[in-house]
Amino acid sequence: MSDEHPTLPYPEPSSEHPTLVIPGGDEPRPARRRARWPWVVLVIVLVLAALIVAAEFLARAILPGIVRGIVIEQLDLPQDQQLDVDAVGILLPQLIGGRLDELHLTTDAVTFGGITGAADVTATGIPLRGGDLADARGTVRIDQEQFTNLVTASDLPVDEIGFDEPNVTASGSFEVFGMPVPVSVTVTPGADAGDLLLTPVELQIAGLTLNAADIAERFGDAAAQLAGPQRICIADQLPAGLTVTGLEIDGTEAVIDLDVDGAIATDESLQQNGSCD
Structure with a gap:
């Protein structure tokens, strides 16, 4: 080049003339696919x-x-x-x-x-x-009907049974010199060694409330047995693998x-x- 046509220098970069980036220079990386295994699990x-x-x-x-x-x-x-x-x-x-x-x-x-x-x-x-x-x-x-069937094996006079929680009253009669004498026995039911146990709490004969001694004196030893506890075995009515451990009255x-x-x-x-x- 001659002095008549001198070469001009490149301009200094400035903020007024930013350098342009030519598209396609650097290829962008493909986006990663999300892992699917959590959804499968x-x-x-x-x-x-x-x-x-x-x-x-x-x-x-x-x-x-x-x-x-x-x-x-x-x-x-x-x-x-x-x-x-x-x-x-x-x-x-x-x-x-x-x-x-x-x-x-x-x-x-x-x-x-x-x-x-x-x-x-x-x-x-x-x-x-x-x-x-x-x-x-x-x-x-x-x-009450089924309970009556159970206690018929006892010495209690059982014409009628009544529940009065926690007790049971058995009413009936027994004979003295060939004459029927009305009797009512109130007992508390329970169980002992697999048997039903009926413990008397009150006994009335011919309308009189008596104890065991009075009963024996007036009506003999047979009647006096009514004043003692009554044990009733019902093992022959149940499978041998069942044992009675308690008995109580609950309402009716x-x-x-x-x-x-x-x-x-x-x-x-x-x-x-x-x-x-």
């Missing part, structure tokens, strides 16, 4: 939870019928026996472990040895693959408490009626 968990809930409902629907059939068969009850079964707790872990924690069995009417009443039994530690129960207890509620019903031998589930002799010998 969540779906699997929800499906498993749904299956577990369904299995629990299924177990609760099937188990009562199975238990009912076993009880009816072992105790020789009628096939149409009404019996409600309720299992406590979550069943699946118990079924897997082969042992139920607790079962409630209730019925409005069941008959043993001619005595009919409403029964409520709670059993714990029930093995599903055979074996004895860990424990079982229950109650039977009977009305007599409530009998029972203890159940856990071996009744496997020992056929305990499923048969006991003996009063």
